[in-house]
Amino acid sequence: MTLSLQKHPSFAGRPGPVLVVVADGVGVAPAGPSNAVTAATTPTLDELTAGELYTELAAHGPSVGLPTDDDMGNSEVGHNALGAGRIFAQGAKLVNKALSNGAIFETDVWKQAITRCVGDRAGTLHLLGLHSDGGVHSTNQHLYLLLQRAADEGVTSCAVHILHDGRDVPARSALAYIQDTEAVLAEINATGVGRNFRIASGGGRMTITMDRYEADWGMVERGYMCHVHGEGPVFHSATEAVETMYAETDKGDQYLGRFVVGDNAGRAVGTIVDGDTVILFNYRGDRSIEISRAFEEDDFDVFDRTGANAEPRPDVFFAGMLQYDGDAFIPKRYLVEPPAIDRTMGEFLCAEGVKSFAISETQKFGHVTYFWNGNKSGYIDESLETYIEIPSDNVEFDTTPAMKVREITAETIDLLRSGEYRFGRLNFPSGDMVGHTGHLDATVEAMEVIDECMAQLVAAIDDLGGVLVYTADHGNADVMYTEKDGVRSPKTSHTLSPVPFAIHDPNYDGEYHMADGQPGAAHGLANVAATVFNLLGYEAPDDYLAPLITF
Numbered sequence: 001m002t003l004s005l006q007k008h009p010s011f012a013g014r015p016g017p018v019l020v021v022v023a024d025g026v027g028v029a030p031a032g033p034s035n036a037v038t039a040a041t042t043p044t045l046d047e048l049t050a051g052e053l054y055t056e057l058a059a060h061g062p063s064v065g066l067p068t069d070d071d072m073g074n075s076e077v078g079h080n081a082l083g084a085g086r087i088f089a090q091g092a093k094l095v096n097k098a099l100s101n102g103a104i105f106e107t108d109v110w111k112q113a114i115t116r117c118v119g120d121r122a123g124t125l126h127l128l129g130l131h132s133d134g135g136v137h138s139t140n141q142h143l144y145l146l147l148q149r150a151a152d153e154g155v156t157s158c159a160v161h162i163l164h165d166g167r168d169v170p171a172r173s174a175l176a177y178i179q180d181t182e183a184v185l186a187e188i189n190a191t192g193v194g195r196n197f198r199i200a201s202g203g204g205r206m207t208i209t210m211d212r213y214e215a216d217w218g219m220v221e222r223g224y225m226c227h228v229h230g231e232g233p234v235f236h237s238a239t240e241a242v243e244t245m246y247a248e249t250d251k252g253d254q255y256l257g258r259f260v261v262g263d264n265a266g267r268a269v270g271t272i273v274d275g276d277t278v279i280l281f282n283y284r285g286d287r288s289i290e291i292s293r294a295f296e297e298d299d300f301d302v303f304d305r306t307g308a309n310a311e312p313r314p315d316v317f318f319a320g321m322l323q324y325d326g327d328a329f330i331p332k333r334y335l336v337e338p339p340a341i342d343r344t345m346g347e348f349l350c351a352e353g354v355k356s357f358a359i360s361e362t363q364k365f366g367h368v369t370y371f372w373n374g375n376k377s378g379y380i381d382e383s384l385e386t387y388i389e390i391p392s393d394n395v396e397f398d399t400t401p402a403m404k405v406r407e408i409t410a411e412t413i414d415l416l417r418s419g420e421y422r423f424g425r426l427n428f429p430s431g432d433m434v435g436h437t438g439h440l441d442a443t444v445e446a447m448e449v450i451d452e453c454m455a456q457l458v459a460a461i462d463d464l465g466g467v468l469v470y471t472a473d474h475g476n477a478d479v480m481y482t483e484k485d486g487v488r489s490p491k492t493s494h495t496l497s498p499v500p501f502a503i504h505d506p507n508y509d510g511e512y513h514m515a516d517g518q519p520g521a522a523h524g525l526a527n528v529a530a531t532v533f534n535l536l537g538y539e540a541p542d543d544y545l546a547p548l549i550t551f
Contacts, residue, residue, distance in 0.1 A: 003351040005538040010551050013537030014507055016466025020425040025432025027475020027497030028056050036477045040447035044455040048470050053503035055514050059474045060496050063524030065090035072494040074136045075367050076284055078473025078525055083372035085529030085544035088339040091283035098336045099145050109319050109333045113277045116317050118154040123275035125150055128161040129282045131177050134168025137284040144184050151188045159200035159270030161227045166253025167436050168493045174253040178238045199238045200270020201226050203258030210287040215362045216394045220290045221303040229307030230268025232258040277317045285324035292331040328377055341374030345529045350381040357415050360427035361404035362392035368427045398442035402449040403430040409453035413460045435476035438490030443477050462506045467535050472499035512549040
């Protein structure tokens, strides 16, 4: 199918480039002591959000393809919506449907997985994933449905490998989730003969297994060795492991070390061996790709998968909840078809010969490339696009609140001033990544660095006669703690807040105005793409959601 855009009938665009700035995790919430966005000194952002060309956008729930209004937005679905201009049913919604109608259990992948785990020579079924009800990467309700179905189909040995959250849920909530899961496992064991369903290993999501964008393969190696070979501190239970670590550190769950559950002799109760099945029950892609590769690839040279006692890499049947990278076919086996996002903004611009760039640091580089392009790896047209990744530091981000925002800004200004590009997009990651640490002061500092850099970008756009669009993908930094009975609890998760949308156009002379006339109307992130097309001098495709401006 040949893609094309029509010229806008009354607006040819500005002489300079259009730049979209995504301030990751910067939502709009009432001012107060827990709001790092409003607590920061941000004169540039204040001016942008007080102007005539400003509104607020929904960035959670059905507005970004998630099941309900109680579902927080996240960077993956937010950038999908920004780049696609339409709303596609996303991971959680797709998996919910497949589980509710039973379609997931009719797939060849599920049948093959279970076949290996029943009968005289049955292997163990291993379920690995983020252990919470945060709903961003996974949900325990999906885990429990898989466990019960496996038991119903005759599986007698099942090991659960849990990754503590403390990021999309309260910072120290792991024990409650473990208690709930242990109750489910106990009930399954009590209602069947010879069943041995148990928690086998785990650790914090920012310590093991769930790296992304190849920022820290050491995380993946630690997780693989823990889950597969049983390497790590041994405890009698997951509860004992967490309670011990809580006594040793004040860190949240996401930063807890790895653990292995052992029997009375200290032997791991759930190592992964030849003939076993491993299902990764996360549905979000970015932090699932590397561990999938470690399990699946034969020609894998990132780290040695041999155990400390010379145990070889086991021959297992591996599957993901979804396929996390459709271009690279990672993993090869999966239970639910991912959203098929087509005809993205980038594809249309390349079809028109528009040169563009995308830039961020490692932590969010895939968001302005892979997710923006509809979960597709690589360039759409390398002759027209430039993608720049600035390496992130492997640190806890509250220790470096600026992250690489200044470096992203400097590189962006060079790209803008080169005169080569008509369109650019960037992601400032610090509102989200620092916000996830729960440290208010560090997040305030992060916001002030963003404001400092926004001033530089505004100045560059003014010089070039372009247009700057400022928005975000979801909330986070806007609510940093909750308070009950005078006790403050850090809030490390995303929020349900709307996000800002502002246009800075130094040549603006009333040619267009915001479509809704006031902030807070029922528009969402998917309306941004059509708006950008208009600002570039094009009509949006007919099936894109309406632009946020009218002429």
